[in-house]
Amino acid sequence: MKVFLREDVKSLGRIGDIVNVSDGYARNYLLPQKLAVEANTKNIKEFEHNKRIIQEKAAKVRDENKALADKLAALTLTIRAKAGEEDKLFGSVTNMDIAEALKAEGHDIDKKKIHIDEPIKRLGAFTAEVKLPQDITAAIKINVVQE
Numbered sequence: 001m002k003v004f005l006r007e008d009v010k011s012l013g014r015i016g017d018i019v020n021v022s023d024g025y026a027r028n029y030l031l032p033q034k035l036a037v038e039a040n041t042k043n044i045k046e047f048e049h050n051k052r053i054i055q056e057k058a059a060k061v062r063d064e065n066k067a068l069a070d071k072l073a074a075l076t077l078t079i080r081a082k083a084g085e086e087d088k089l090f091g092s093v094t095n096m097d098i099a100e101a102l103k104a105e106g107h108d109i110d111k112k113k114i115h116i117d118e119p120i121k122r123l124g125a126f127t128a129e130v131k132l133p134q135d136i137t138a139a140i141k142i143n144v145v146q147e
Helices: 023-030 041-074 095-104
Strands: 002-005 018-020 036-038 076-081 088-093 120-122 124-132 136-146
Touching (some): 041 124, 041 136, 076 088, 095 136, 120 136
Parallel strands (some): 076 136
Antiparallel strands (some): 002 036, 088 120, 124 136
């Protein structure tokens, strides 16, 4: 019996594959567990339609994330912090501070998505990386100035 896999099945195939299995395996395991459906033209056309819709949504989300990444790359944040001698900060600028500055600019980014190479403990210009969905990253310029 030919079946169309709806989910990955170990040692059988991946989602969307059409595989030939014994009738008993299909009737007793794959079909009741909703891991597969019988491979007829109606089911294949339905899956192809759903696949196209998912791909279109993913492309739209990817375009939105790229646009956000471009906006963030063009953005320069200014963070005010207390500093002492030799431009050393009292404390450091953290991901939370950067997330709050981004929120003030109108971009709600989770602090866990912001990556700094090393803690910012001096006045000056730095860069941070923001990881967006679908492996899109954006570099943000940060200026730390004395309060």
